[in-house]
Amino acid sequence: MTKPVNPQKLDGHASSGHDVPKISLRNLSVTYPSGDGTPVKVVQDVSLDVSPGQFVSIVGPSGCGKSTLLRVLSGLLEPASGTALVDGNPVTHAKDRVGFMFQRDTLLPWASAEENILVGAELARIPPQYIAERVKSLIGFLRLAGFEKNLPHQLSGGMRQRVALGRLLAYEPEIFLMDEPFGALDSQTKSAMGRELLRIWTEHRRSVLFVTHDIEEAVTLSDRVVVLSARPGRVKLDVNVDFERPRDPKVLRKDIRFIEMVDRIWSALDLQPI
Amino acid sequence: MLGQFAVDPIWISRPSLIAERLWSLTLEGELWRNTQRTLVEASLGLALAFTVGVPIGIAMARYKYANAVAEPFIMSLYSLPRVALAPLFIIWFGIDLFSKVMMAFSTVLFIFMLNVHEGLKTMDRDLIDLFRTMRASRAYMTRKVLLPWIVPWIIASLRIGVGLSLVGAVVGELLGASAGLGWYIEKSAGRLDTTGVFVGLVMLTVLATIGNILVARLEARFSGWRP
Ligand SMILES: Nc1ncnc2c1ncn2[C@@H]1O[C@H](COP(=O)(O)OP(=O)(O)OP(=O)(O)O)[C@@H](O)[C@H]1O
Ligand SMILES: [Mg+2]
Numbered sequence: 495m496t497k498p499v500n501p502q503k504l505d506g507h508a509s510s511g512h513d514v515p516k517i518s519l520r521n522l523s524v525t526y527p528s529g530d531g532t533p534v535k536v537v538q539d540v541s542l543d544v545s546p547g548q549f550v551s552i553v554g555p556s557g558c559g560k561s562t563l564l565r566v567l568s569g570l571l572e573p574a575s576g577t578a579l580v581d582g583n584p585v586t587h588a589k590d591r592v593g594f595m596f597q598r599d600t601l602l603p604w605a606s607a608e609e610n611i612l613v614g615a616e617l618a619r620i621p622p623q624y625i626a627e628r629v630k631s632l633i634g635f636l637r638l639a640g641f642e643k644n645l646p647h648q649l650s651g652g653m654r655q656r657v658a659l660g661r662l663l664a665y666e667p668e669i670f671l672m673d674e675p676f677g678a679l680d681s682q683t684k685s686a687m688g689r690e691l692l693r694i695w696t697e698h699r700r701s702v703l704f705v706t707h708d709i710e711e712a713v714t715l716s717d718r719v720v721v722l723s724a725r726p727g728r729v730k731l732d733v734n735v736d737f738e739r740p741r742d743p744k745v746l747r748k749d750i751r752f753i754e755m756v757d758r759i760w761s762a763l764d765l766q767p768i
Numbered sequence: 769m770l771g772q773f774a775v776d777p778i779w780i781s782r783p784s785l786i787a788e789r790l791w792s793l794t795l796e797g798e799l800w801r802n803t804q805r806t807l808v809e810a811s812l813g814l815a816l817a818f819t820v821g822v823p824i825g826i827a828m829a830r831y832k833y834a835n836a837v838a839e840p841f842i843m844s845l846y847s848l849p850r851v852a853l854a855p856l857f858i859i860w861f862g863i864d865l866f867s868k869v870m871m872a873f874s875t876v877l878f879i880f881m882l883n884v885h886e887g888l889k890t891m892d893r894d895l896i897d898l899f900r901t902m903r904a905s906r907a908y909m910t911r912k913v914l915l916p917w918i919v920p921w922i923i924a925s926l927r928i929g930v931g932l933s934l935v936g937a938v939v940g941e942l943l944g945a946s947a948g949l950g951w952y953i954e955k956s957a958g959r960l961d962t963t964g965v966f967v968g969l970v971m972l973t974v975l976a977t978i979g980n981i982l983v984a985r986l987e988a989r990f991s992g993w994r995p
Contacts, residue, residue, distance in 0.1 A: 568901040569901070570897050570900060570901060591902075592901060593901070594901040594902075596898060600892070602895065602913065603993045603994075604916045604919075605916075605993075613899075613902075614902070616908075617899075617902040617903065617904055617908070645992070645993050646993075647993065
């Protein structure tokens with residue numbers, strides 16, 4: 495059964511007001527140089543706070559700057575103006591590990607599934623004696639057993655994404671930035687991966703910023719859904735999703751409040767004609 | 769006229785004569801001595817070009833501004849026919865082994881430099897960015913991403929380099945040497961000994977073939993990840 499609950503109660507320590515937000519974007523604008531030299535504004539004046547342990551999804555039309563926002567948060571990109579803070583510090587000086595799962599699969603093409611996951615564990619500075627065990631347990635957990643020696647081009651698209659997720663988990667980030675991580679998966683695998691992600695999230699309570707095109711997925715997984723407008727991206731809608739957890743997608747899908755919320759988000763998205 | 773050209777062993781020799789000569793030279797140890805000499809010159813030149821060229825190629829990719837200044841000079845050196853350097857190298861480095869090693873080296877060096885540079889220019893930026901988000905050290909990125917990435921480009925350089933290093937060594941030998949297959953060919957030609965010339969060519973072909981087989985092995989071993 496899904497009952498709306500008080501968001502205060504849902505977030506526990508998260509939204510108690512005096513806490514420093516885990517992630518904080520303040521009046522952030524980002525520009526890219528365009529072909530003819532004039533800068534193009536792709537993100538405009540975005541302010542967004544994510545509390546510790548909060549799961550926030552970002553949806554928006556293609557090209558509205560979702561990936562760009564995550565790149566700024568991971569320190570890969572300098573904003574044109576505004577600030578991006580992690581725990582109150584500029585992202586480039588963040589103490590926390592920020593894990594990024596790219597939209598494109600970015601596995602080392604010459605390294606096996608196992609070796610790719612190992613990279614995350616090594617960069618997390620996990621003591622060497624625990625690394626092999628950690629990688630092995632992730633392989634099992636992500637149902638990659640039997641494929642650990644395969645190179646990325648010998649894996650299916652869904653398996654490659656699971657390897658990328660394995661590398662992210664092996665890195666044990668305090669903050670998860672996930673750019674359409676399950677975009678290439680079939681709907682069954684997608685919801686299975688979503689369940690796994692929620693399981694991990696429930697266990698460790700990390701802050702998650704999750705970009706997706708799938709509104710139902712966003713509503714099912716998140717505490718909050720942020721809708722960006724078409725380029726230049728602005729926050730158009732910011733809704734709290736206060737359905738009780740744990741959520742059962744099968745039940746939730748039939749819930750009238752779920753349907754209404756999905757509908758509200760749909761209409762907030764100004765879909766451009768192609 | 770043409771008929772005479774085709775039959776007369778003066779011009780093209782005969783397979784049986786070449787085989788006989790190969791056999792007698794082998795028995796004398798002469799064949800091995802000359803082949804070994806050319807092999808050593810070419811492979812030292814190739815190894816030196818690899819050792820110097822790969823780091824320079826990496827530096828060219830890393831220091832973009834310095835490279836923008838240096839590249840025109842590099843390209844004009846690259847376009848200079850290295851054959852024309854041979855007389856100079858013989859004056860500088862003598863008629864022995866070293867001048868031929870330098871000939872082979874200068875012929876192949878640019879192949880490594882330019883290939884590695886080109887390979888790094890096509891590097892997958894997202895891979896680098898991903899490692900940066902995980903705060904990988906430069907040493908870790910070099911070991912895990914950069915070096916594996918350029919392996920196929922190095923192998924491609926070796927593939928070209930096998931032939932070119934032989935060219936460098938042999939050109940050096942033709943101009944002044946006391947041993948080597950180029951020297952043997954030159955000496956034979958001077959005596960109108962066509963059989964001797966062909967023996968030299970056969971052995972050069974054998975060296976090139978062995979080199980190519982070794983490179984193909986390397987390629988099979990290291991480039992399997994390219995789908
Ligand atoms: N490196 C770049 N140089 C110039 N323009 C860029 C660059 N990267 C992205 N852009 C532009 O910035 C805009 C936002 O890109 P971004 O990748 O953030 O969009 P997105 O919201 O993630 O889209 P999608 O949903 O399709 O992934 C796009 O219009 C894109 O063309
Ligand atoms: Mg994107």
